[in-house]
Amino acid sequence: MNYLKQLQAFRDYQMFKTELSSGQIALYYALLQINNKCSWIEWFTAANQTLETLSGLSRSGINKNRNVLKQLGLVDFESNGNRKATSYKICVLYNEDSTHNSEHRSTHNSTHNSEHKGTHNSSTLIKQDRNINKTNKDSHDSKPAKRVYEPDDLNLKLANYLLTKIRERNSSIYPTDSKNPPDTQKWANDIRLMHERDARSYDDIKRIIGWCQQDSFWQNNILSASKLRKQFGKLIDKADAPNNFNGNKGGRKPLYDLPY
Numbered sequence: 001m002n003y004l005k006q007l008q009a010f011r012d013y014q015m016f017k018t019e020l021s022s023g024q025i026a027l028y029y030a031l032l033q034i035n036n037k038c039s040w041i042e043w044f045t046a047a048n049q050t051l052e053t054l055s056g057l058s059r060s061g062i063n064k065n066r067n068v069l070k071q072l073g074l075v076d077f078e079s080n081g082n083r084k085a086t087s088y089k090i091c092v093l094y095n096e097d098s099t100h101n102s103e104h105r106s107t108h109n110s111t112h113n114s115e116h117k118g119t120h121n122s123s124t125l126i127k128q129d130r131n132i133n134k135t136n137k138d139s140h141d142s143k144p145a146k147r148v149y150e151p152d153d154l155n156l157k158l159a160n161y162l163l164t165k166i167r168e169r170n171s172s173i174y175p176t177d178s179k180n181p182p183d184t185q186k187w188a189n190d191i192r193l194m195h196e197r198d199a200r201s202y203d204d205i206k207r208i209i210g211w212c213q214q215d216s217f218w219q220n221n222i223l224s225a226s227k228l229r230k231q232f233g234k235l236i237d238k239a240d241a242p243n244n245f246n247g248n249k250g251g252r253k254p255l256y257d258l259p260y
Helices: 003-016 022-037 048-055 059-071 098-103 105-115 120-141 154-169 184-196 202-212 225-230 232-239
Strands: 044-046 075-078 086-090
Touching (some): 022 044, 022 086, 022 184, 044 048, 154 184, 154 202, 154 225, 184 202, 184 225, 202 232, 225 232
Antiparallel strands (some): 075 086
């Protein structure tokens, strides 16, 4: 399986075929990540605990969302018994010949037209090709509607949690009466990308927000969700290091109350 082609095909599926929930997307990306580690074998096993960590879903959420993904033909799975990891299969979404056809389209059409010049089929193919090009151009020119996060959306809650922690530490960074407050909608989108694309659990995101705003170095460097996403790998390594300020696995101690 070609990882990049599969990702692009999945994004096209989301855009043009079926709107998926955040849980279904998170689970699909988690399965992709595991299959990538398994060198893209057709069937692979994944324990529920691993999927819970990567997707941020509960066990019931995993069961519910994987059934939907199977019904949509995105994945397949088979139970191996109550105490054994479930077997999964990622269904290929792209056409293996699509790249080859795209690269040789102009050569094929030129040969076809010269052999069948003036025929009805040649004219039809040319017309179809022009329509495809026009459709592709229109789709690239049009911009997708900007997503709006509602107040009860977990991504927006975590964005506001980050803003609150920054203000608690230094109220002059983002004054509440500022005429240009930070765009928490954009911050919420960065949080969503961390969860869906980077496979970060919401618990870990929340935990690292609390930790970085107590760390003497990182508190002055993490002042937005985009910076949090960019540095998340370093932050979680540092937070969970045995020699940090909290001692053994200090990033998990003390526990911070989640805003949900």
